[in-house]
Amino acid sequence: MKRRHGRVWRAAQSYASLLGLVVLWQGLYGLGWLPEYLLGPSVIVAQFGEMVTSGELFGHLRSSLVRSYAGFLAGSLLGIGLGLLSGISRRAEDLFNPLISLTYPIPKIAILPVLIVWFGIGDASKILVILLACFYPVFINAYYGARAVDRLHVWSALNMGATPAQIFRRIVLPTALPQIFSGLRVALALSFILLFSAEMIGASSGLGFLISFAEANLRFDIMFVAIVTIAILGFANDRLLVYVRQRALTWEARRR
Amino acid sequence: MSSGPAPGKREKARAAGRVGVQGRGWSRARKATSCLAILGTWEVVAHSGWVSPLLLPSIAGVLQEAARMAGNLSLFMHVGHSVYRALVGFLLATVVGVIIGFLMGRFRAAELALERFFAVTYPVPKISIYPILVFIFGLGNVSKIALIFLECVYPMVINTYYGTRAVNPLLFWAARNMGAGPAVIFRRVVIPAAAPHIFSGIRIAMPIALVLVVITEMIGSNNGLGYLIIYSSASFRSRDMFVGILGIGVVGFIFDNLLVWARRRLIFWERETRFVA
Amino acid sequence: MALLEIRGLRKAFERGGTPIVALENLNLSVGEGEFVTIVGPSGCGKSTLLHILGGFEELSGGEVLVNGRAIGGPGRDRGMVFQEFALFPWRTALGNVLWGVELEGRPRGEALEVAERYLEMVGLLPFKDLYPHELSGGMKQRVALARVLAFDPRVLLMDEPFGSLDAQTRELMQEELNRIWEQTGKTVLFVTHDIEEAIYLGDRVLVLTARPGTIKEVVEIKLPRPRDIQVKKQEPYIAYRNAIWDLLREEVLKSRLDVPGVAAETP
Numbered sequence: 001m002k003r004r005h006g007r008v009w010r011a012a013q014s015y016a017s018l019l020g021l022v023v024l025w026q027g028l029y030g031l032g033w034l035p036e037y038l039l040g041p042s043v044i045v046a047q048f049g050e051m052v053t054s055g056e057l058f059g060h061l062r063s064s065l066v067r068s069y070a071g072f073l074a075g076s077l078l079g080i081g082l083g084l085l086s087g088i089s090r091r092a093e094d095l096f097n098p099l100i101s102l103t104y105p106i107p108k109i110a111i112l113p114v115l116i117v118w119f120g121i122g123d124a125s126k127i128l129v130i131l132l133a134c135f136y137p138v139f140i141n142a143y144y145g146a147r148a149v150d151r152l153h154v155w156s157a158l159n160m161g162a163t164p165a166q167i168f169r170r171i172v173l174p175t176a177l178p179q180i181f182s183g184l185r186v187a188l189a190l191s192f193i194l195l196f197s198a199e200m201i202g203a204s205s206g207l208g209f210l211i212s213f214a215e216a217n218l219r220f221d222i223m224f225v226a227i228v229t230i231a232i233l234g235f236a237n238d239r240l241l242v243y244v245r246q247r248a249l250t251w252e253a254r255r256r
Numbered sequence: 257m258s259s260g261p262a263p264g265k266r267e268k269a270r271a272a273g274r275v276g277v278q279g280r281g282w283s284r285a286r287k288a289t290s291c292l293a294i295l296g297t298w299e300v301v302a303h304s305g306w307v308s309p310l311l312l313p314s315i316a317g318v319l320q321e322a323a324r325m326a327g328n329l330s331l332f333m334h335v336g337h338s339v340y341r342a343l344v345g346f347l348l349a350t351v352v353g354v355i356i357g358f359l360m361g362r363f364r365a366a367e368l369a370l371e372r373f374f375a376v377t378y379p380v381p382k383i384s385i386y387p388i389l390v391f392i393f394g395l396g397n398v399s400k401i402a403l404i405f406l407e408c409v410y411p412m413v414i415n416t417y418y419g420t421r422a423v424n425p426l427l428f429w430a431a432r433n434m435g436a437g438p439a440v441i442f443r444r445v446v447i448p449a450a451a452p453h454i455f456s457g458i459r460i461a462m463p464i465a466l467v468l469v470v471i472t473e474m475i476g477s478n479n480g481l482g483y484l485i486i487y488s489s490a491s492f493r494s495r496d497m498f499v500g501i502l503g504i505g506v507v508g509f510i511f512d513n514l515l516v517w518a519r520r521r522l523i524f525w526e527r528e529t530r531f532v533a
Numbered sequence: 534m535a536l537l538e539i540r541g542l543r544k545a546f547e548r549g550g551t552p553i554v555a556l557e558n559l560n561l562s563v564g565e566g567e568f569v570t571i572v573g574p575s576g577c578g579k580s581t582l583l584h585i586l587g588g589f590e591e592l593s594g595g596e597v598l599v600n601g602r603a604i605g606g607p608g609r610d611r612g613m614v615f616q617e618f619a620l621f622p623w624r625t626a627l628g629n630v631l632w633g634v635e636l637e638g639r640p641r642g643e644a645l646e647v648a649e650r651y652l653e654m655v656g657l658l659p660f661k662d663l664y665p666h667e668l669s670g671g672m673k674q675r676v677a678l679a680r681v682l683a684f685d686p687r688v689l690l691m692d693e694p695f696g697s698l699d700a701q702t703r704e705l706m707q708e709e710l711n712r713i714w715e716q717t718g719k720t721v722l723f724v725t726h727d728i729e730e731a732i733y734l735g736d737r738v739l740v741l742t743a744r745p746g747t748i749k750e751v752v753e754i755k756l757p758r759p760r761d762i763q764v765k766k767q768e769p770y771i772a773y774r775n776a777i778w779d780l781l782r783e784e785v786l787k788s789r790l791d792v793p794g795v796a797a798e799t800p
């Protein structure tokens with residue numbers, strides 16, 4: 001009983017700083033001490049409600065989510081597949097790794113204009129650039145994850161008569177999974193950075209577009225609604241990934 | 257956060273767990289083939305006239321253009337601007353991030369005040385507030401550096417925080433046993449002991465700095481490699497566009513290798529934790 | 534007056550709301566230059582006792598006096614050799630020994646001389662430029678010992694220092710420590726789970742009870758000094774061993790029955 005009380009109290013204390021920040025923000029806004037481009041939380045929430053009820057926000061949200069999920073999923077799957085393959089097969093390693101290390105240092109956003117020239121300014125170029133950006137961290141982590149497989153595990157599996165497919169599914173994959181998830185987490189963060197910048201650079205829908213539209217029309221209320229939505233999106237997706245990771249890695253000692 | 261397996265063990269693991277182990281010569285030949293095949297196909301396609309040079313300039317043409325821009329120094333001007341912005345933002349983030357992370361790791365009050373804040377706002381893409389930064393600081397260097405700082409400071413704070421907390425408490429005890437005070441402990445125990453974690457943070461932050469410098473230069477600038485790329489693409493100068501990409505790639509390559517080199521020099525007592533980005 | 538006085542010492546840990554009493558009513562007095570070894574079932578509070586004497590952990594009751602004064606935190610008068618070495622991985626063997634000497638603010642040359650002298654004493658001077666990860670367990674242990682000796686504490690607190698060494702190295706280290714102790718005349722509190730080691734090194738062997746740890750019996754070891762390792766083969770030595778073994782056996786059995794208490798034992 002006493003313990004639970006302690007935990008709640010601690011949680012309250014640790015979130016107090018966040019809450020305090022919002023209250024301070026609102027207070028300063030109420031006093032009129034903020035510059036005109038910094039609106040108060042109350043105004044943002046009101047505008048948020050308005051854009052939710054009018055459905056305007058959902059259209060942009062959907063455009064953004066389609067692009068980011070498509071790019072993230074395709075890039076991650078490709079990265080996991082080729083990364084694991086390179087980790088277990090010398091041939092694949094020789095084929096892919098030189099290419100990867102040659103192109104890895106290029107920030108993928110730099111290729112966006114090329115993709116726009118090739119595929120037009122629509123969704124394809126945005127999805128592709130996100131795909132590329134997500135591919136690299138996932139590939140590299142899957143590769144190292146597969147390489148970390150303990151030789152003794154493979155030997156004992158062979159000893160018990162496991163087939164290569166079984167070894168892959170029951171030894172390589174579980175060994176590499178924690179590492180793959182670290183790659184996915186980086187990829188997820190990158191996917192959102194690329195998404196919003198691609199939308200700010202050239203788009204006619206999506207949250208990034210909404211920001212640059214609002215900026216151009218000096219509609220700070222709309223701009224903040226977009227920012228808050230992006231913040232919620234980034235946070236929620238990260239939590240989702242952490243949750244999936246915990247479900248997938250129940251055997252791994254839970255780390256903070 | 258375990259360090260990588262010893263090289264010997266890794267080699268053997270590879271021999272046991274892999275299919276298709278062959279002679280080294282073959283392997284080396286295969287390593288070169290994929291790169292050569294791609295570059296070769298590119299060059300052949302570019303020269304064949306099947307696609308417009310606007311879509312795909314020849315590699316020779318790109319290199320020629322790069323040489324020309326290097327000759328009139330404009331390439332170095334763009335590189336210089338980009339490197340300056342990325343480096344200043346990144347270095348500021350490193351210094352500030354290490355200090356905040358240390359305070360959070362060692363002092364309960366700082367942890368209570370800041371840990372949740374950083375944990376909650378970490379996954380938020382900071383690029384979304386770039387327009388606000390532009391309103392505050394204008395379109396020049398400051399808003400770009402501020403954004404790079406904001407995005408880079410997170411991995412530095414979080415990694416230093418965990419690194420500081422992960423310091424073996426016996427090292428603190430041993431140091432106090434020999435009469436060390438808090439300042440000595442920070443300088444001579446915490447910093448070296450947390451250094452591997454701090455470096456992991458740097459390894460994540462550095463590429464992010466490069467991504468953001470390109471993005472911000474694409475959104476609003478009149479110099480830098482991001483500007484070179486977006487401007488050339490808008491004016492259909494595809495050679496220049498590829499020069500820009502090549503330029504940022506080379507910068508990224510050099511930075512990454514500098515980091516690897518520095519880590520090996522500075523943290524020789526521990527193997528690198530496998531990197532994430 | 535004894536150099537070290539422990540009166541009615543009590544230590545309780547709070548774990549999940551319920552207190553775990555590690556030490557209870559422990560009384561001990563150790564004279565200057567004495568070598569006291571401590572044995573007891575694992576988890577009985579041996580490490581905890583040394584951590585309190587070192588000033589790293591607070592006591593929950595009673596008092597600990599060094600030279601007549603209550604201890605308040607760690608101090609250079611009591612040097613602790615940790616079971617896990619606690620060497621700084623980013624410093625060489627010499628660098629580690631130098632660490633504590635440097636803090637005195639002596640001139641560099643002088644500090645270096647001191648550090649090298651102690652490395653010499655533990656026989657590691659030829660390896661002074663190696664880093665901890667390049668040293669074997671026995672070598673690390675010697676560095677840890679040299680590091681503590683170098684800042685010249687009056688009391689040495691040693692927590693199963695040879696626990697992780699192989700049998701041969703362990704015997705070598707015992708002889709070495711014996712020699713160093715005879716040479717320097719330090720006061721030593723030495724925790725071990727090896728009865729033979731306890732007898733060979735100690736003037737007195739304290740046998741602790743199962744948790745909560747308190748003193749079950751103090752066995753005076755009246756073997757002649759200076760001792761060499763041959764003493765282990767002689768009749769009185771074997772008698773001591775059997776006696777202490779019986780005492781310990783009772784306590785170990787007791788702690789086995791006390792199942793919830795077996796729980797986690799800190800290294």
Ligand SMILES: Nc1ncnc2c1ncn2[C@@H]1O[C@H](COP(=O)(O)OP(=O)(O)O)[C@@H](O)[C@H]1O
Pocket residue numbers: 546547548553554555573574575576577578579580581582744794796797798799800
């Ligand atoms: N920091 C701690 N928190 C809670 N319990 C502890 C702590 N340190 C030690 N204990 C408990 O105190 C008892 C004595 O531990 P210790 O002194 O390490 O035993 P040992 O005699 O094996 O060295 C053990 O039961 C252990 O679980």
Ligand SMILES: [Mg+2]
Pocket residue numbers: 579580581799800
């Ligand atoms: Mg112990």
